[in-house]
Amino acid sequence: MNITLDYLRGRRTWVVPNFVVWGDWSLYSFFLFYTEMGASSKRIVFSKSTLGGLDQAVNFSSLFDFRGNQLPTTIKSPKVIVLPKNEVFCFVVGAETDTGFRIAKFSESSYTGLVDLMIVEMG
DSSP states (O other): OOHHHHHHHTSOEEEEEEEEEOOEEOEEEEEEEEEEEOSSOEEEEEEEEEEEOOOEEEEGGGOBOTTSOBOOSOOSSEEEEEEESSSSOEEEESOOOSSEEEEEEETTOSSOEEEEEEEEEOO
8 A cells, every 4th residue: 555645545634615715915014204293392203014915814614615514613733725716826824723724815916716725634
């Protein structure tokens, strides 16, 4: 037998079809230069600000696999693999937790992303 194949087949795996990704990921870091004038003082302020997008938080318990079965509430050491179904690039933001994950699309696209999710329990 193939040891790698046995290892992969021994893990719980779910495939969630046609998941719509609407969350935007944008991270803009820019410098601000402005003045403040109060009654008794005047200041010049130089600061750095970051604008972020609104990524999408997903709980495993709200997902259904391709058979219509609801995923468990917690998955031990999950890994989420995004399989694109349209031209919008989508990705997992940060690390997955035992109860869910965050997903987003690049904000250059005005369309929503359509993906299949493959969720594998690693531990």
